[in-house]
Amino acid sequence: MTSTETSRPHPHLRAERDGSLLTLTLDNPDRRNSQTPSLWRALAAVGESLDPAVRVVIVRAEGASFSAGLDRAMLTPQGAPGEVNVLGLAARGEEPLAEAIEGFQRGFAIWSQVPAVTIAAVQGHAIGAGFQLALACDLRVVADDVQLAMRETSLGLVPDLAGTSPLVRLVGYARALEICATGRFVYAEEAVRAGLASIAVPGDELDAAARDLAEALLGAPEAALRELKPLLQSAVHATPGEQQRSEREAQARLLTAMVRGGGKQA
Template sequence: MEFETILLEERDGIFVLTINRPKVLNALNHTVLTELDRAIDFIKTKENTLGLVITGAGEKSFVAGADISEFQGKTPEEARKQSEWGQSIFKKIEDLPFPSIAAINGFALGGGLELAMSCTFRYASPNAKVGQPEVKLGLIPGYAGTQRLTRLIGHSKAMEICMTGRMVSAEEALKIGIVDRIVEENLVDEAIKSIKDIQKNSPIAVYYCKKAIMEGKEMPFEKACALESNLFGLCFATEDAKEGVSAFLEKREAKFKGK
């Protein structure tokens, strides 16, 4: 596929998607979001995909936020529809049946942090800075930032970050749980390695783990436990479960096929 504002490559079953607008710190405009939507739809059609890494071009920024020039003149209804559209794209990323990692190589602000939070994990370079600074523009996050950040780090800290609009360093982001790791160098390569390590396990079991956690967190505890029980049962219908148990009992390494 050809794109104007993103780069998409496949490395051994793992897609690397790069937001490619370094002159404007990879800001999200209408074209970027349209192409991101297309790219995710394309990736979903590819069989045997192991994972997705999302990063930004250059060394300064993952995504520094939305392209503010596109906000001028929007009506309330247009803004609401814009918010719903962006949320739908990021939900597609969150719902992918394999792990995704945001490789945060600099600023991840506003829509950039919202994009990163739609990924399964977030790895950051030491110079990364994250935040939801929309209040400084008289706005609030619109791509589910208030909701994902709250679920990620709790309501009190999420309110503090959203209401002050301050930037959070990589070290603090790691401490409070916004990012999962700080990677000193070769950020994208390390993200790829992590996905490969995860997918040495049964891809079906990895998917069911993600499904149980992501769907279960929105349910009452008893219903979430029932979901876990159902998925646990479904595992026993897979060749991977039979192979995993046999390999353990035979004291050998399992060879999973994702079936």
């Protein structure tokens, strides 16, 4: 039996390691897990230093809401204490602000790039940055009270935390445009029907459902799962010929390793 190791990469982020499973918990429920650049830097640092032995990552949150999105203080002249002043950067011009946003995006984009399969367990509000963090994961399990929304356009902005690409891949251009432009809520039933979530469960069963999915993934042969994630990701943009080459190269690696290992796969 493995023992759980707990750390705090950020005051509002808890990391719990249990063998090959890492659980990251947004832990600022009093503010509905609103997000800041320092949190995004912490998420990026965790992803970039992820132990190769971690095979599955669950991203979850304490409280009634997964994340209400950006800390609105960041869009005020005084900014959020201890955080980058976004409006101050904007006043200096487009280039410094774009450079800063590139750093912000890393805390989201990293989760599709790590070898581990990532699962978002999402309850209540997941708005803006909250929705984009859920989209950053490979899989999503939602509570039946979930309310997903992109509210950036209503503020005169656009989603900019690496969420537009996965949203369009999952639901298509037209529905993604409608969801973002209107800022409306996507509820649990539609989320599952549209492919945004694998399953919707009662709120008190959310953590157990995410854990069950994690256990199922951990039960798959490790080498095959590590090949499968990038293989399926490449299928989105690859030509048929390119994808077929990726398939045969991945299969060749696995079969060769299996033969060398005496027929056993890791």
